[in-house]
Amino acid sequence: MSENTSNTTSKFRWRLWENRAEADEVTPKHxxxxxxxxxxxxxxxxxxxxxxxxxxxxxxxxxxxxxxxxxxxxxxxxxxxxxxxxxxxxxxxxxxxxxxxxxxxxxxxxxxxxxxxxxxxxxxxxxxxxxxxxxxxxxxxxxxxxxxxxxxxxxxxxxxxxxxxxxxxxxxxxxxxxxxxxxxxxxxxxxxxxxxxxxxxxxxxxxxxxxxxxxxxxxxxxxxxxxxxxxxxxxxxxxxxxxxxxxxxxxxxxxxxxxxxRQVNPKIMDKPDDYSEQTMKEVAARYEQEAKQINASRANNLNDSTVVYVLSESFSDPSRVPGLKVNKDSMPNIRKIKENTTSGLMLSSGYGGGTANLEYMGLTGLSMANFDSSLTSPYQQLVPGAHWAPTINQMWGAPANSLGYHPYESSMYSRATNYKKFGFSHFYTLTGPDVIKYQDKIDDSPYVSDKSSYDSALEGIKDGTANKFIQIITMQNHMPYHEWYKDNDFTVESTTGTPLEKDEQESIETYQKGASITDQATKEFLDELDKLDKPVTVVFYGDHLPGIYSSAGQDDGNSLALHLTDYFIWSNKASGTQGVKADDAAYSSPNFFVAQAAEHMDAKVSPYLAFLTEMHAKIAAMEPPVVNQIQGWERIPEGQSIYLDQDGEPMSTEDFDEETEQLLADYKLIQYDITAGKNYLKNTNFMTLP
Structure with missing residues (x-):
């Protein structure tokens, strides 16, 4: 073997040994x-x-x-x-x-x-x-x-x-x-x-x-x-x-x-084809004329009264759930109240959840039905970055006149941030910075009672002479429901022939007791308001049914019933409108409440409230397409928003008359301008009360 060959072989062997050593160092022997x-x-x-x-x-x-x-x-x-x-x-x-x-x-x-x-x-x-x-x-x-x-x-x-x-x-x-x-x-x-x-x-x-x-x-x-x-x-x-x-x-x-x-980067709304500054001026002028006609026959001013919104967590009538038989009424007091004032059933977009969306509609007069379907939570996807967030509490002027009460975490659904943007001076919660005063709980329940929520709000209502807007979001009837209450004599049974599962029965019976406690606390709250010498109007509504009706949910024919809650609009003696029953109240949705409250109070309206008044006269309730059975009907296109007429019957957009189509088109223009557009209405009198 030559010297060159020997050297080459040695170098090769050295390199081979070096590579093996490198491999051994990177991956130990196994x-x-x-x-x-x-x-x-x-x-x-x-x-x-x-x-x-x-x-x-x-x-x-x-x-x-x-x-x-x-x-x-x-x-x-x-x-x-x-x-x-x-x-x-x-x-x-x-x-x-x-x-x-x-x-x-x-x-x-x-x-x-x-x-x-x-x-x-x-x-x-x-x-x-x-x-x-x-x-x-x-x-x-x-x-x-x-x-x-x-x-x-x-x-x-x-x-x-x-x-x-x-x-x-x-x-x-x-x-x-x-x-x-x-x-x-x-x-x-x-x-x-x-x-x-x-x-x-x-x-x-x-x-x-x-x-x-x-x-x-x-x-x-x-x-x-x-x-x-x-x-x-x-x-x-x-x-x-x-x-x-x-x-x-x-x-x-x-x-x-x-x-x-698909929902990480949601679209707010499609831009209407005719959206422009000129179009929005025409819309504002159109409903300014409507407002003048409505106001000609009304005597009061909306903000001359204190208005209280009560979003009652999961409150609804258990006896109205199909396939169930309850042993006694959970809401006798509220049932009596509803009989003697403006009241009806509210179409809810939620079942077992979705509180913040109902809350948003109630405070803004806007409808989730108009948003793109990829926008599912305005409180978290829209409001924090909004340049303009007009809400109904702002009609009461300075932030000092807007107070919120929610006996739970202030950060839930970004409420602490949003309520400040909405113009509330104080938002009282368990975690502050404004801490709610009364925090009593009932028996083994983990949630603050409705009575405590009402007592806290009463102090805000009574404080000072100024009229205010008060927002109450209760927590007492929030899920879960695990035999919290002592001496619960409420019972429920199935009428379908199939007995309820143990967990479902326990949840419903616990919920029934909670609803009855809410019923009594609400009556006592209204009794206290009736003693005041200042006018007060209350808008009370359940945001959605609790998500506990598994048996009823198996039949999609029950879908609409599982999305209808109870609401009423009530005024105290000092208001002069106690006992009023406004028209077209049998069915509603939260976006129309402020217009209905103005009608109930015989109060003058802004062009925006005039629009909502006209809209509600044509469509009683509207929500995104969440109700099962309606989507299965041949005449209701899959994915169409839910529209109910004054009798609670579903409506197809194909059957709308020209006036209803114009109102819906205007609604989308108004909502787009406020939430995704250039806020042309901000520089008009569209939101201004007379």
């Missing part, structure tokens, strides 16, 4: 062979699919109520790829895969990233299940506002029987972790993704491969709600069929992650 790359790819896909499946199970396993139609869920979510050519399942796999890939690069360990993605999928699935069970609502981007200061309070929203779901989820997770640990034991590579001694190259490679999937996922989220964008076309092309009028149906039909991302 008794088992490293898994091949193709096996990592297969396992990546398997774990990705398991995470997607867990999320789908989370929104599909609840028995709270029947959805709008019969969505393809379970195995059908996958099988429709070859039965219908619908690949939305694959779209969910891709989106979860992007997050999974980012985790791989973050940890640089396949097995660690796999445990994290599966843990996240199972945890979110459990939360989805609980939220659907309680509120019939999937997880929404707005829910992220609960994280941080409200995380601990979220535990109070876990329903009865939750331990079964928790144990199942925990068992599934433990089984998967055990499988992963076994696989890791036999993997000589130990799941390391990028192996090199060059730290700079290692870091740069991982950073690029971390940022690319995160960038792709972020761009998709930002664009998917925009018509004709690449993300929107991709989503629709793979079978996404947006059904955002019902978040649960949407999540079941299209996958929870696809449904969630």
């Amino acid at each position: 008794p088992h062979k490293p898994f091949p790359g193709w096996l990592y790819g297969v396992l990546f896909l398997v774990f990705d699919i398991i995470a997607v499946a867990a999320l789908e199970v989370g929104v599909s396993s609840s028995s709270t109520r029947v959805q709008l139609s019969s969505p393809t869920v379970g195995f059908g979510f996958v099988s429709k790829m070859w039965t219908d050519g619908n690949f939305v399942f694959l779209l969910n796999v891709i989106l979860v895969g992007l997050l999974y890939l980012a985790l791989l690069m973050l940890f640089n360990r396949f097995w660690t990233a796999s445990i994290v993605i599966l843990a996240a999928g199972i945890f979110v699935a459990a939360i989805e299940h609980f939220k659907v069970e309680i509120r019939y609502e999937a997880i929404l981007p707005a829910d992220l506002g609960f994280l941080g200061t409200n995380t601990g309070n979220m535990l109070t929203f876990i329903p009865a029987g939750a331990h079964v779901t928790i144990l199942v989820a925990l068992g599934a997770f433990i089984a998967l972790v055990a499988l992963i640990l076994v696989l890791r034991h036999f993997d000589g590579r130990q799941g390391r993704m990028i192996r090199t001694r060059n730290m700079g190259l290692n870091f740069a490679s991982r950073l690029i491969l971390l940022l690319l999937p995160l960038l792709a996922f972020s761009l998709y989220c930002m664009q998917v709600s925009t018509t004709d964008s690449w993300a929107n076309k991709l989503s629709l092309g793979m079978g996404d069929k947006p059904s955002m009028w019902d978040s649960v149906y949407d999540a079941q039909r299209n996958g929870p992650l696809v449904a969630f991302t």
